[in-house]
């Protein structure tokens with residue numbers, strides 16, 4: 001089996017390639033990644049020397065280059081992780097989100113159809129459903145995205161399903177909740193809190209800090225993605241969650257407690273526009289049909305994550321690229337957000 005994986009140098013993609021390669025050592029993998037500020041070749045150290053793995057630096061929205069990748073590699077399947085993923089960035093500059101998350105997916109779908117691939121798995125997000133104060137979203141809930149990021153992902157999901165209905169392209173979608181774990185770019189809540197706490201820097205919290213997210217260990221998500229890829233029914237979407245619904249303030253306090261740091265590091269900042277209050281997913285479909293459920297307890301996953309960031313200071317320093325610094329100074333500093 002030859003699998004084209006896009007965005008494999010990012011947080012979930014790199015964890016997935018490591019997991020997938022261990023689970024299916026005979027699969028051939030081509031990882032196509034643009035290496036934006038969030039993509040890092042170091043995330044795949046050890047994998048890059050394997051004979052069944054290849055990497056190409058490319059943009060999924062570039063039809064010519066992607067056609068070349070399909071022609072040369074002739075994939076049986078595509079798993080698309082490539083995306084612009086930070087909601088804050090989508091508010092100040094939505095264009096790369098529309099280009100990669102929507103137009104890029106369009107390029108992949110066209111090529112997947114032309115090269116008759118046998119499976120196209122789109123990695124989506126719970127953010128496409130929008131906010132829910134009570135109850136949980138099922139896969140049949142209407143899409144109601146709030147941020148430009150979530151809207152670009154919802155548009156992509158619609159396009160993926162259109163290729164299934166119109167052309168019979170064999171597609172699958174996973175919509176997962178917030179992931180945490182090793183290799184996450186440190187502008188996101190959990191790594192940012194860990195790093196700033198370790199360095200006694202301020203920890204920004206939006207609004208009253210009571211927004212609820214369902215935290216999923218990235219390892220559990222990788223397992224779920226593989227199960228959907230192997231056993232999911234074509235044309236179906238599967239929610240993937242961690243069954244750990246927690247407020248942001250709870251998470252930050254917990255990390256500070258584990259690290260034995262003072263809560264005075266917490267700094268409340270003006271709320272993000274369009275900030276969804278609560279995300280919640282029903283996992284009954286994936287439990288019932290694919291016999292999957294999350295197995296990592298939040299405490300165990302968090303201890304492991306903190307330990308990883310503590311031991312990877314060099315990796316962290318390499319994330320502080322010129323692009324990150326320039327972007328931070330231009331947009332975040334005036335919002336009172338703390339750079340890592």
Ligand SMILES: NC(=O)c1ccc[n+]([C@@H]2O[C@H](COP(=O)([O-])OP(=O)(O)OC[C@H]3O[C@@H](n4cnc5c(N)ncnc54)[C@H](O)[C@@H]3O)[C@@H](O)[C@H]2O)c1
Pocket residue numbers: 006007008009010011012013032033034035036037038039040058059060061080081082083084085086100104123124125126153175176177178179180184185
């Ligand atoms: N992180 C989460 O909590 C979460 C939750 C639900 C869904 N998702 C989805 O999972 C996927 C991966 O998320 P992540 O957190 O690993 O993101 P990430 O930002 O860590 O990584 C994204 C990767 O995509 C690459 N990329 C960006 N634009 C590209 C382009 N035009 N062409 C090729 N590569 C490109 C980047 O270089 C990077 O390696 C995304 O589709 C995201 O929407 C993430």
